[in-house]
Amino acid sequence: MPAYACDLAAVRAAADRITGTVHRTPVMTCGTLDALAGRRLYFKCENLQKVGAFKYRGAANAVLKLTDAEAARGVVTHSSGNHAQALALAARVRGVPAYIVMPKTAPAVKRAAVEGYGGHVTLCEPTLAAREQAANDLVAKTGATLIPPFDHVDVIAGQGTVALELLEDVPDLDALITPVGGGGLLAGCAIAARGVKPTVRVFGAEPLGADDAARSKAAGERLPQTGPNTIADGLLTSTGELTWPVIRDQVEGVFTVTDDEIRSAMRLVWERMKLIVEPSGAVGAAVALGEAFRALSGVQKVGVVFSGGNVSLDKLYW
């Protein structure tokens, strides 16, 4: 495997570092979904991870890797999603401050969740420039370390532990599907899975309404996501400078699914597996059930990552 920002050794080191801090999530199966997919599916339940998403792995790895002096000054990120909660909890577990920049338009419930994990929230205007500025100001003021949501070697390595565990539990997988937004999970899992088992085929799963990774793969170059529009609100960002080369080289393909397919897969998982997955977390399952993936030959046992389970229970999704 060529040199990327992150390698199998980094993923293994992350695994050693975060063991005991993160949940080793279960792998579950479901006869009904197998029948619909036409093959055996092994679901890695990161919706059951702490803070309800795989994001805690990368955040925990990044925070635990800091020196004591660095850690004492705290960590910073700008996010209103699962990474914000993950970083807040990872910092609290280490007993250091987390400064979270959120757009002032973020739902109150998201702010409350971050504060519930002990994070210090700074509100800013809802533009990327304002968020970056506010984060940089916090770094300048506190000396805290910036931990971005995906394009960071320690974050990618942490997310890769998902695939490491999955292949330990189900060594004879011949394919793996993970959702792709910024690509931290997909790149980390590709590095880990193909590092451990070079023959394993790795696929990305993306909403049609935020299909930059699929378009980038088709073009052979990293294309930005503009104007995303999908129920899968954790997958709106473009792939990163560090994650894209891995996706370009080590991921066989990125399959897209419609919001209706996502909703339908999500409902099946709630109904038949009794597991709450969020829309973004169900995109891998939607791909596995979709026509294009089912037409793929030579694939018998597929690992599928349920990446998160953070939904509002105040609304119906169907």
Added chain:
Amino acid sequence: MPAYACDLAAVRAAADRITGTVHRTPVMTCGTLDALAGRRLYFKCENLQKVGAFKYRGAANAVLKLTDAEAARGVVTHSSGNHAQALALAARVRGVPAYIVMPKTAPAVKRAAVEGYGGHVTLCEPTLAAREQAANDLVAKTGATLIPPFDHVDVIAGQGTVALELLEDVPDLDALITPVGGGGLLAGCAIAARGVKPTVRVFGAEPLGADDAARSKAAGERLPQTGPNTIADGLLTSTGELTWPVIRDQVEGVFTVTDDEIRSAMRLVWERMKLIVEPSGAVGAAVALGEAFRALSGVQKVGVVFSGGNVSLDKLYW
């Protein structure tokens, strides 16, 4: 332990019989719920059991225990709940017919679920007399064996395997809470848990709107449930002739909770544990979080059974 319809040996025999047919469900924990309960809770996830409820254990045990000649003639029950689905699947797995009597007022979705598992549905008037008559007619006509939902030694023994597994996974439990409707789960678990570990304290969890077991415990005699009114629609029946003596002698107490407490516990489980439990399945958690149970001294580690996860996703519960 005095002689009841079912003993530890019968539960162990059931465990041997149904291994490989039923899921060995995971035991899960949640820091948030522990903090609210003031002690460590170990949730036995029977909502992740086949057909979405512990009922499959008892049904599978009863069906597998039949001789080949008996089995060939099929099985009968009258139920519109999880037992109906459980028996239909258990029969299909053995390749024999299941005849399910349902009141014609039962929701179409419940009928469809039974038929989805291959059960033959007979509709009748919505009275107990009509249901019993229809079931007896089917027995007379087909020679099939009647498998009632709870008051049957093989059913009680099958349900007891829940506690057997839980104590294997968490041997230092000092208490166990299960929901109680007809009492198959509670009696089976009391026999198994106290058979394996005589010091373990066993409690029932009941909705206030269907509190016959709590009233029976207070009176020292089996009282019927009349006019039940609760969201926990799996717990409407009275305890049985076989289950009651076990509950009377081996269960320390039955705690009741309001529908609001049930709803609130159910929401916490969905939100924090990402697990779908049905109202009846959340009653044990509601008790563990309630004031009366929290006031109990000398209890550190409590097993709580999530008994089922079959809900309609077309409605909000809060």
